Amino acid sequence: MIFKKKKLERQVSLKKDVRDGILSYCKMNHPNECILILRGKSKQGNIIIDSLVVPPFTETGPTFAGFPHSFLPFDLSYVGMIHSHPSGSAEPSLPDLHNFFGLISLIVKSPYEDDDIFAWNSKGESVKITII
Numbered sequence: 001m002i003f004k005k006k007k008l009e010r011q012v013s014l015k016k017d018v019r020d021g022i023l024s025y026c027k028m029n030h031p032n033e034c035i036l037i038l039r040g041k042s043k044q045g046n047i048i049i050d051s052l053v054v055p056p057f058t059e060t061g062p063t064f065a066g067f068p069h070s071f072l073p074f075d076l077s078y079v080g081m082i083h084s085h086p087s088g089s090a091e092p093s094l095p096d097l098h099n100f101f102g103l104i105s106l107i108v109k110s111p112y113e114d115d116d117i118f119a120w121n122s123k124g125e126s127v128k129i130t131i132i
């Protein structure tokens, strides 16, 4: 286990309709991984996610979901990414941490129910999620 430390220095507020959108998108793509860009804003360590963007040029497979970051327009409202783990693990993999984008990385584990979403910072530390 590499990711033992749990710190709550930052927190994520996720809108309920955004969470529902994420869950149904992940279910639709199962057993492949899916990936989405999170839009929102960050205020004093609180990251508020209010919408989703489907990234361009997505390549997905059972163990890989990614897209070239260089194709992304520079947009300050992009606060991070979310991707699914069809394997059922909520922990970020090493490639996940190497490809970290923005402020926060969300992982949804199979079977993609309401409490299957987990937030991580760039160090692989757990971040609290509040549904708003």
Ligand SMILES: [Zn+2]
Pocket: 083, 084, 085, 092, 093, 096
């Ligand atoms: Zn992953």
